[in-house]
Amino acid sequence: MKLKYIGLAAILLIAQTVIGIAQTKSSIGYTLTGTVKGIANGEVVLNEYNAKTRMSTKVNTGKLRNGKFVMKGKLSGPKMMSLSFKPGNWGTQIFMENAAISVKVDTAGAQHYDYTKYGSDKGAMLKNVKVTGSTSHADFIGYEIKTKGGKGKEEIFNAQLNYIRPFIAKNPSSVAGIYMLSNHYMFNSGIPLTDLEKLMVTFSGAAKESVYFSNIMQDIDERRAVLPGNYAEDFTLLQGDSTKFTLSSTRGKYVMIDFWASWCKPCREAIPHWKEVYAKYKDKGFEIVSVTNDSRWNDWIKAMDVEQMPWIQTIDEFPVKNMPARVVSKYKHGTIPLYVLLDKEGKILVKSGNEEDIDHKLAEIFKN
Amino acid sequence: MKKLIIALALVASAQVLQAQILRPVKWSYAAKKTSSTEATVFFKATIDKGWHIYSQNVGDGGPTKTVFTFSPSQQYALVGKTKETNPIVKFEKMFNMQVGYFENQAVFQQKIKLKSKNQTAVKGSIQFGACDDNECIPPEDVNFNVTVK
Numbered sequence: 359m360k361l362k363y364i365g366l367a368a369i370l371l372i373a374q375t376v377i378g379i380a381q382t383k384s385s386i387g388y389t390l391t392g393t394v395k396g397i398a399n400g401e402v403v404l405n406e407y408n409a410k411t412r413m414s415t416k417v418n419t420g421k422l423r424n425g426k427f428v429m430k431g432k433l434s435g436p437k438m439m440s441l442s443f444k445p446g447n448w449g450t451q452i453f454m455e456n457a458a459i460s461v462k463v464d465t466a467g468a469q470h471y472d473y474t475k476y477g478s479d480k481g482a483m484l485k486n487v488k489v490t491g492s493t494s495h496a497d498f499i500g501y502e503i504k505t506k507g508g509k510g511k512e513e514i515f516n517a518q519l520n521y522i523r524p525f526i527a528k529n530p531s532s533v534a535g536i537y538m539l540s541n542h543y544m545f546n547s548g549i550p551l552t553d554l555e556k557l558m559v560t561f562s563g564a565a566k567e568s569v570y571f572s573n574i575m576q577d578i579d580e581r582r583a584v585l586p587g588n589y590a591e592d593f594t595l596l597q598g599d600s601t602k603f604t605l606s607s608t609r610g611k612y613v614m615i616d617f618w619a620s621w622c623k624p625c626r627e628a629i630p631h632w633k634e635v636y637a638k639y640k641d642k643g644f645e646i647v648s649v650t651n652d653s654r655w656n657d658w659i660k661a662m663d664v665e666q667m668p669w670i671q672t673i674d675e676f677p678v679k680n681m682p683a684r685v686v687s688k689y690k691h692g693t694i695p696l697y698v699l700l701d702k703e704g705k706i707l708v709k710s711g712n713e714e715d716i717d718h719k720l721a722e723i724f725k726n
Numbered sequence: 727m728k729k730l731i732i733a734l735a736l737v738a739s740a741q742v743l744q745a746q747i748l749r750p751v752k753w754s755y756a757a758k759k760t761s762s763t764e765a766t767v768f769f770k771a772t773i774d775k776g777w778h779i780y781s782q783n784v785g786d787g788g789p790t791k792t793v794f795t796f797s798p799s800q801q802y803a804l805v806g807k808t809k810e811t812n813p814i815v816k817f818e819k820m821f822n823m824q825v826g827y828f829e830n831q832a833v834f835q836q837k838i839k840l841k842s843k844n845q846t847a848v849k850g851s852i853q854f855g856a857c858d859d860n861e862c863i864p865p866e867d868v869n870f871n872v873t874v875k
Contacts, residue, residue: 470847470871480849511749545749621789621855622862626820651864660787664822682864693861711861 387432389458390418394425394443396465401444402427404454406437409540409573414440417454432456435564436494436533447481453495453534462488497534501525511546518542522557531563533570540570543577548692551581584689586706590615590698593685595649595672598662603647603672610702611645612723614716617674617686617696619651620661625695628713629665635720636669642724643702649674651683651694750774750863751856757848757874762840764805765874767848769794769834776858781813781826782834788821790855790865794834797849802874805837838874846874 392402404418417439420429436455442448448465464486471480489495505521508514522542526535539557543549555578561571582588594604605613616632618625636646646669652658653676662671674683681687689696689709697716699708708719756768771779784791794808811833813826840846848871855865 470873471869619862619864620787621865623789623818623820623857624860624862653865654786657787664820693863695861 386456387430388454388456390420390427390429390441390452390454390461391459392427392429392441392461392463394422394427394463394465396463397422397443397445397448398425399423402429403442403444404429404431404452405440405442407440408569435568436492437569438498438537442481448484449481450484450487452487452489453492453498453537455492455494455533457491457493459489459491459495461490494532494534494537497525497529497532498537501534501538515542515546515549518546526557526560526565530560531565533564533568536561536565536568536570536574540574543574547577547690551578551585554578580688581690584698584706584709586708588706589704590700590706591688592704595674595685597673598659598671603670605647606704608645608647608670609704611643612639612702612707612720613645613647613700613704615698615700616646616648617651617689617691617694617698618648619694620657622651622694626661626665628695629667631713633667635717639720639724640669644720644724645669647672649685651686653683750777750858751779751854753852753868753870755870755872757872759840759874762843765802765838765840765846767836767838767872767874769836769852769870771828771832771834771854773828773830773832773856775830777856778827778829778858779832779854779856781815781828782808782810784825785821785823788818788823788825789827789857790853790862792832792834793853794836795850795853796836799847799849801842801844801846802838802840802848805839808834808836810834840874848872848874 390404400422402420402422403416405414406417407414418429418431420427422443433454433456436453439452439454440449441452441461443463448463448468450463452459452461463484465482465484467485468482469485470482489499501521505514505518508517518538519542522535522538525538526532529535543554554574558571558574558578565571584590590605592604592606594602597603605615616625620626632646636644646667648667648669648671650658650661650671650673652661652673655673658673674685676683686694686696689698691709691711693711696711697708697713698706699716699719701707708715710716750773752772754770754772756770757765758768759765773779780789780791782792782794792810796804811828813828813832815824815826817823818825838848849869851867851869853865853867856863
């Protein structure tokens with residue numbers, strides 16, 4: 359009897375201890391301790407930036423007293439964040455994780471910027487920052503230092519990839535690793551899909567659960583969606599007489615979408631060629647749909663008067679200020695001219711900036 | 727020799743930078759104080775081989791002209807227009823106009839009158855478009871912030 363009680367008590371005690379450990383473990387967060395030279399008293403804000411929405415959200419705030427502050431909290435995983443100090447708006451980036459992190463900041467030598475015109479803020483980027491205690495931060499800084507310099511895009515990109523590849527092979531669950539790749543990809547967005555996918559399969563654990571991983575995956579999906587073989591997303595745009603045109607109304611014909619603009623000389627130089635192509639195939643079931651990248655209607659109308667293109671003319675939309683036009687950006691090409699050839703069902707056959715690629719395909723289609 | 731301060735090659739706040747497939751034009755800035763009340767701000771575009779950007783004086787309906795916009799400030803006033811190095815000028819039949827453009831590099835300069843004895847920040851944005859013989863990058867805005875010390 360007695361023994362039974364003791365046993366029960368022991369079980370209860372163990373259970374309590376286990377729960378206790380579990381609770382402590384899940385409540386381990388981060389402690390960010392900082393010293394600041396140049397600002398004595400004010401506010402410290404930790405912000406998280408969302409690359410997709412281009413919005414920042416506040417993660418934590420603290421008081422700066424006599425150049426010192428402490429901030430505590432908990433994260434679902436390591437994340438690159440921005441740390442800013444007021445008065446003024448002095449900022450730096452810090453790779454946060456659940457650990458005891460310390461940061462030393464000096465406002466001397468900071469770089470000032472102003473993005474107020476773009477719906478963002480103004481302030482200064484701190485140049486004198488030392489972070490200790492965050493493995494992710496140390497790893498990312500290591501990457502930045504080792505891949506600094508280099509002449510020309512190719513050389514820089516290769517240096518970055520040559521660092522990233524072995525790093526992620528060794529640390530497949532490192533969030534810093536997927537962040538390196540995401541940073542690299544921001545500039546090298548033309549990297550072949552197969553190369554990118556090869557790198558992406560390396561990741562596991564926390565890296566795979568991170569927003570950096572899912573953002574790249576989403577981009578891969580978007581790039582895959584405009585590869586030959588997929589249906590082109592339908593669109594409705596305005597024509598010169600302000601009536602609407604919908605792409606799917608051309609079903610049953612082979613259609614080439616010509617992304618161009620009045621200010622684009624190479625695009626306009628290609629028009630005489632497309633006139634020949636159009637004359638050759640239009641009675642065999644071929645249509646061209648021009649989508650201009652002009653943001654000023656007048657320039658577009660004037661160019662159409664000069665060029666006299668005998669096919670469908672539409673104008674792309676700029677729904678978000680300072681962002682690329684809506685329809686053309688779906689094709690993730692970056693420059694114009696861009697030609698997209700669709701089959702009778704609206705499936706993408708060819709996507710290219712090179713007119714010869716289209717010519718070859720059309721010759722193949724209409725050979726009989 | 728007067729002080730020449732090379733200031734920030736494009737403030738690279740990763741927060742605002744947009745992924746671009748091609749970046750054939752890089753901007754850098756500098757400011758030179760010419761007297762206690764006057765200064766000149768320089769904007770240099772370094773242009774990749776084969777690419778070009780256009781003069782500020784391209785007519786409507788032509789290629790994307792380069793446009794400088796200065797944010798209003800209590801600290802300084804603009805003196806005259808933004809000057810540019812001599813562009814290559816060609817009559818473009820397609821646009822039916824004279825078109826000035828730059829290869830390799832272009833330097834623009836703006837004279838300013840200083841209203842304050844302190845360090846002056848000259849801020850604004852540059853809109854430009856770039857083309858080579860085969861393709862163009864749609865008009866893009868970059869911000870600048872040059873400190874006159």
